[in-house]
Amino acid sequence: NAGVMQNPRHLVRRRGQEARLRCSPMKGHSHVYWYRQLPEEGLKFMVYLQKENIIDESGMPKERFSAEFPKEGPSILRIQQVVRGDSAAYFCASSLTGTDTQYFGPGTRLTVL
Amino acid sequence: KNEVEQSPQNLTAQEGEFITINCSYSVGISALHWLQQHPGGGIVSLFMLSSGKKKHGRLIATINIQEKHSSLHITASHPRDSAVYICAVYNAGNMLTFGGGTRLMVKP
Numbered sequence: 001n002a003g004v005m006q007n008p009r010h011l012v013r014r015r016g017q018e019a020r021l022r023c024s025p026m027k028g029h030s031h032v033y034w035y036r037q038l039p040e041e042g043l044k045f046m047v048y049l050q051k052e053n054i055i056d057e058s059g060m061p062k063e064r065f066s067a068e069f070p071k072e073g074p075s076i077l078r079i080q081q082v083v084r085g086d087s088a089a090y091f092c093a094s095s096l097t098g099t100d101t102q103y104f105g106p107g108t109r110l111t112v113l
Numbered sequence: 114k115n116e117v118e119q120s121p122q123n124l125t126a127q128e129g130e131f132i133t134i135n136c137s138y139s140v141g142i143s144a145l146h147w148l149q150q151h152p153g154g155g156i157v158s159l160f161m162l163s164s165g166k167k168k169h170g171r172l173i174a175t176i177n178i179q180e181k182h183s184s185l186h187i188t189a190s191h192p193r194d195s196a197v198y199i200c201a202v203y204n205a206g207n208m209l210t211f212g213g214g215t216r217l218m219v220k221p
Binding site: 031033035042043044045048055056058059091093095098099100101102103104105106107 | 143144146148154155156157158161199201203207208209210211212213214
């Protein structure tokens with residue numbers, strides 16, 4: 001059973017471009033969470049999704065950030081018009097139920113030039 | 114004040130030493146995770162616990178719900194245990210709130 005997959009592992013964007021980060025949860029998991037780790041800082045919750053639904057997006061910046069988890073395919077975290085402050089590691093986690101152990105992906109390291 | 118506090122922030126030990134990392138939280142929780150993150154690497158879930166004690170190999174995690182405190186112990190520490198150890202709690206909803214992490218270095 002493959003673990004949580006994230007791609008790309010490393011992403012470089014120039015200011016103003018769009019970044020798309022993908023997360024494929026573990027097989028059978030329908031709960032997906034996105035977290036951000038800024039340089040030299042701790043992890044922070046961004047958004048919690050179930051298939052086709054955003055359950056909690058209280059940690060998402062109000063502008064430029066969006067997330068989806070369609071019926072088919074991976075969850076996508078989209079950052080429009082990236083700025084240098086968006087440079088961070090973005091981790092996805094999945095769980096079988098909403099109160100179960102969360103399994104983390106390897107992360108996507110976004111660098112904005 | 115952060116909702117989840119870890120101590121110490123940094124810890125250096127000699128190989129073979131017994132290590133304890135502490136986590137205190139100020140909110141009601143349903144469960145607590147201990148996570149391990151290697152430099153530049155991904156995050157591994159070590160334990161999820163809501164009461165008592167769990168053991169896996171040389172790792173032991175305990176939690177005291179009344180005192181809002183958890184500890185992670187490493188017995189017979191090894192240089193490969195060097196990593197950042199992160200405590201995270203489930204409080205409202207299903208999202209995790211994270212401590213700042215404890216950076217552990219085990220010297221041979």
